Amino acid sequence: MIELTKDNFEEEVLNAEGTVLVDFWSPSCEPCKALMPRIHELEEKYSDKMKFASLDITKARRVAIGQKVLGLPVITIYKNGERVDSVVGDEATSKSVGELIERHC
Amino acid sequence: MIYDLVIIGSGPAGLSAGLYAARARINTLIIEKDSAGGQIATTDEVANYPGSIENATGPSLVQRMVDQAESFGAKMVSDTIESVDFSDKVKLVKGQKEEYKAKSVVIATGAVPRPIGCPGEKELVGRGVSYCATCDGAFFEDLEVFVMGGGDTAVEEAMYLTKFAKKVTIIHRRDELRAAKSIQEKAFKNDKIEFIWDSAITELKGDGLLESIKIKNLKTGEEREIFADEDDGTFGVFPFIGYLPATKLFDGIIDIEGGYIKTDEDMKTNVEGVFAAGDVRVKSLRQVVTATADGAIAAIQAEKYIEDNFN
Numbered sequence: 001m002i003e004l005t006k007d008n009f010e011e012e013v014l015n016a017e018g019t020v021l022v023d024f025w026s027p028s029c030e031p032c033k034a035l036m037p038r039i040h041e042l043e044e045k046y047s048d049k050m051k052f053a054s055l056d057i058t059k060a061r062r063v064a065i066g067q068k069v070l071g072l073p074v075i076t077i078y079k080n081g082e083r084v085d086s087v088v089g090d091e092a093t094s095k096s097v098g099e100l101i102e103r104h105c
Numbered sequence: 106m107i108y109d110l111v112i113i114g115s116g117p118a119g120l121s122a123g124l125y126a127a128r129a130r131i132n133t134l135i136i137e138k139d140s141a142g143g144q145i146a147t148t149d150e151v152a153n154y155p156g157s158i159e160n161a162t163g164p165s166l167v168q169r170m171v172d173q174a175e176s177f178g179a180k181m182v183s184d185t186i187e188s189v190d191f192s193d194k195v196k197l198v199k200g201q202k203e204e205y206k207a208k209s210v211v212i213a214t215g216a217v218p219r220p221i222g223c224p225g226e227k228e229l230v231g232r233g234v235s236y237c238a239t240c241d242g243a244f245f246e247d248l249e250v251f252v253m254g255g256g257d258t259a260v261e262e263a264m265y266l267t268k269f270a271k272k273v274t275i276i277h278r279r280d281e282l283r284a285a286k287s288i289q290e291k292a293f294k295n296d297k298i299e300f301i302w303d304s305a306i307t308e309l310k311g312d313g314l315l316e317s318i319k320i321k322n323l324k325t326g327e328e329r330e331i332f333a334d335e336d337d338g339t340f341g342v343f344p345f346i347g348y349l350p351a352t353k354l355f356d357g358i359i360d361i362e363g364g365y366i367k368t369d370e371d372m373k374t375n376v377e378g379v380f381a382a383g384d385v386r387v388k389s390l391r392q393v394v395t396a397t398a399d400g401a402i403a404a405i406q407a408e409k410y411i412e413d414n415f416n
Contacts, residue, residue, distance in 0.1 A: 027240075030239070031146075031240065035139055035140075068313040071232065071237075072233065088230055089237075090217060090344025093185065
């Protein structure tokens with residue numbers, strides 16, 4: 001999983017070709033932290049289909065807000081730098097994230 | 106394999122049931138959805154659980170409950186339950202990953218925050234509308250925040266949000282708060298908190314991010330729109346207006362009243378060997394302390410039921 005920062009977000013996500021999954025999270029977001037190991041499991045399974053990355057919003061709040069993310073957890077799919085799909089909040093479960101990934105393989 | 110007891114849910118009620126059951130040496134499985142803890146895991150401060158240490162947070166309290174239950178032999182698995190079949194003596198609990206068989210079941214699925222139910226709300230979740238202050242508070246550093254509700258949770262979360270927000274406005278449908286007096290006192294002293302009384306949010310608007318809210322005065326019927334500060338471009342809305350019990354799985358299978366599971370004082374539902382504990386059941390006070398008490402009673406009753414019916 002690539003650790004995103006405000007310095008590399010543009011390069012790794014917005015200017016990246018292909019599909020990128022971004023896991024927006026923060027250390028005080030318990031649902032985000034609970035979901036994280038499941039996303040690592042999914043990464044093992046789908047790492048040849050897309051790039052997996054995570055952004056700690058407490059270190060890059062403006063980047064997140066710039067991406068219209070103002071609440072966690074948010075798991076988003078980018079295709080060639082465009083935000084195309086996401087699961088948000090209560091709906092973000094290991095099941096729904098699996099389905100999200102399947103939709104964009 | 107047939108478990109003596111399967112507990113659905115891993116909030117305080119489920120973990121307490123797990124602790125008591127494991128200590129009674131009955132073979133116990135606790136099924137958690139994605140994470141342990143339930144609502145309390147997203148609560149910043151737990152000040153009213155007797156004996157909770159100073160500065161106890163929801164996650165730390167839950168972690169201690171998990172450790173304690175596991176130390177006595179309760180097993181925990183992560184799975185999402187999709188259906189249940191309670192028609193036979195051995196109960197079936199069907200998860201996404203596995204099917205579990207049990208002599209008895211404790212339902213401790215809890216409740217989730219109740220949405221406002223107004224136009225625009227669903228579309229703006231994660232874009233300015235949030236039901237979890239600890240998750241999302243940090244986004245609102247120097248922004249404005251509106252909290253809807255007047256109970257303990259609403260007022261406590263509003264105070265938590267003042268750590269980040271430049272101003273927090275509590276919108277409440279009555280002209281006085283319902284929160285405990287000690288909480289109210291703190292809130293009235295906090296100069297970052299303002300109040301809009303007798304009002305409710307009727308619409309949320311925004312293109313991509315939340316930009317404005319419509320508020321209706323319930324006494325006069327007057328409606329007005331509040332826009333985000335132009336420099337900020339957005340603000341936050343946190344509804345804390347009660348809960349929705351997670352009982353959909355049990356519709357038509359056990360007795361439900363107003364969405365909540367009906368039990369007697371021994372936590373028994375109308376189905377033999379099936380118990381309910383915590384926020385999910387009909388009761389007058391939904392707190393960690395009442396959830397853990399329910400869990401203990403349910404586990405002891407489950408043990409008794411197994412003894413009477415399986416040995």
